[in-house]
Amino acid sequence: MTITPNDIYNLIHQGESTSVEIKKCSDSLPRSVWETYSAFANTRGGVILLGITEHKDRPLESRFEITGVSDPDKIETDFFNMLNNRQKVSRNILFDSDFRPVEIEGKTVIYISVPEADYHKKPIYINDNIVDGSYKRSHEGDRRLDKEGLAMMLRDSTDDIDSQILEHYGLEDIDEETLRGYRQVFDTANPGHAYTNLDNKEFLYRMGGYDYDRHREIEGLTIAGLMMFGKGTPIEKRFPLFRMDYLDLIGVKPGGDLKWNDRLTYDGRWENNLYNFVTMTMRKLLFTLPSEGRIVGEARRDGGPLYDGIREAIINSVTYSDFQTEGVLRIDRRDNEIILRNPGLLRISADRIYNGDFTHARNRNIQKMFRMIGYGDNIGSGFQKILAAWNTLGYLRPDLKELEDVKEVWLSLPLASSSKKDEGTSNNDSTVNSTAITIEKGGQEQVNRNQEQVKERVKEQVKEQVNLSDKQKEILLYLLDHPSASLKSCSDATGASAMSIRYTFKKVKSWLDIRHEGPDKTGIWSFEVISTPKSK
Known part of the structure; x- marks a missing residue:
């Protein structure tokens, strides 16, 4: 893609932002360019412009002056030498074409396009210091990652987060009733499966809920095993920052005496593991929605795109949750929408997800456990299924966003038609003959x-x-x-x-x-x- 002077003018007139950084540069690279490189790579990418001076005392329309780079060849050489020096930058994620000199007003401005790094490669850090040299973009500034943000990014760099063995957690921490209920559903969904006759320990091992580390000579429940089938108390003690909540808020007015119609939360009346939460929430939530009855064999099976889309959304929220950060896996049933929240941030941008791109789930073993009983899939098409269901139903498009301040992802599923017309409703109960x-x-x-x-x-x-x-x-x-x-x-x-x-x-x-x-x-x-x- 060719970068024109008009492109530079447009960026200058917009000013600095989450994706644009403007720096003065004459004959040497500004030291802060590497903080911006790290920040853009660890966030959603951006553009660095070199050779433009900022006058902070001026209004935006005249704040930036094109002063130019005096020796573009030297700047380019110095830039790539530093970029490929592992003592300075942890990883080079640029192509040569991402560095482009642009002639404008008889001067040279350097345009550097920094893509977002693949989440497997994050964090991109500088000065050979992952703790103090990892940055993230916030508004128009580069901010050093705090301890929690760095830990989240490191966890996200792997695709098998929930396979981690939890030392000192064993079968005694499994709720037998939950596991028995799951296995009954598993056997029904998979008749004659080789796992049917395994004992619980071996079954959990095959499903990714229990594991062995021969090198460290340890064994025990994995994160997936405990979170999926565990007793509530061990889960709360091991993951004290994580909780689950379902609220029926239909007809509930803000500030009124009625706070909710129904709630599923940590109240000691159920073992608060993921399997129980998902199955109980689905029953409560789907009961509030119209169902398309389908005859399968001689039995009626409720479902249709609405049910299928909601199941997919719930499983997505669970399998992309970060259990080790403070947050809530929460599902709200409101008058005209369903809102799903999960702790953790998006591993790629929402725009890429809408366009069909996807990442592996944070919790792949939990995803597998649900998939084996007919909930969701593991091929990354879950969000596209939700979009297709809502399109088929004629509803407004689902809204996916991340809230950086609370480190949560929110998915809003509107239950309103995309039509601007408001059809009236008749109360006529007349019967129509077969005509x-x-x-x-x-x-x-x-x-x-x-x-x-x-x-x-x-x-x-x-x-x-x-x-x-x-x-x-x-x-x-x-x-x-x-x-x-x-x-x-x-x-x-x-x-x-x-x-x-x-x-x-x-x-x-x-x-x-x-x-x-x-x-x-x-x-x-x-x-x-x-x-x-x-x-x-």
Whole structure:
């Protein structure tokens, strides 16, 4: 990519920020350039501009003066010599093309692009001192990492955090009832599995919950084993900064007497390990949401994209939690959204995650344990599954962010439609008979009065369906009013994808048969009520 003078002007006019550092430089490198290099590499990357003088007493529009670098070749040589000196910089993560001289106003400005380092390589530090030489970018300044921040970054540089053996923690710290319940679900999900007949110790070993270190001659529960199946007291003593909380806040007003409708927290009534927290929270949370009933064999199985997306979100929060930093794994069920919080920061930027990039989970053994009973996966596609589910449902896009000050990641799952329209709700309980509505195309709609009445009653039934999102109702109402519309025109009018439209048809097929007759562009939609829908 070519860097132009206009690019430099734009950066100067924006001023210094979390991703831009501007430094005066004439014939020698400023010493502080290495602190900025470390800070950008350990945060989200950034650009260093050399050859620009800052006048702090001036307003932003005239604060920075292009004074130029007097000997660009010398600066480049000195820069890369220092960058490749392990006594000065722990690691070189730049390419030659990341250092670019730019001619502007008859002077030379140096543009240095510093990428974010791969989390396996962090921290990038200077002066051969990982404690005092590790920096992070905060606003427009470089800040030395504190003890906790450095420890978090070092933990994040490995992908097997939860495989660490906890000395002096053994099978006596496992809650037998929790492990027995998990194994029953495991056997049901994996009939005939080779692990079925193993004793508990060997089962935990195979699942990553127990391990041996022959070099150190120790054995015991791993972090995964204790956190997943342990008794509450040993977990609290080993990880005193970590806790779990679920709150049902539906209808709860800030400042009111009612603080919550339901809560799952450390109260001595359950063994507060991860398996119990996840399964109990899912039961409580999913009970507050509409379910799509599916018949599997002869049994009804509740689910659909909403349930699947929420399960994926909960497992993501658990498997990316940093148990060794102060924080809470908390799930709030609010009126129009679900908020999930977990301790720890994102290992890559939120933008990269939205674009499909991913990292390995912090707690891969815990991830494996949940995956083996049908919760989540381990191929890094979890967040994309959540986005796809919310897109299918027509909900607003989930919001993922990290809060640096409290060292937590928050994921907000809106339960509101992305439509700007607000559909009314009918209280009409009239029953719709099994009647076909076929509307023919031909300049104007040819329908008799009876068909029009039935169509209106179908619309009322659609509005009353609690298991349909606002977006799904909007799709059906649009097609009832525009039977000659194509999928594309329906998508353009409602903002729903073709996948969302087809999924909507699937959700109502138990009581409403929807067919498209004729060519894609010139055909018509027909609707036949085949049973009385249930509005609850």
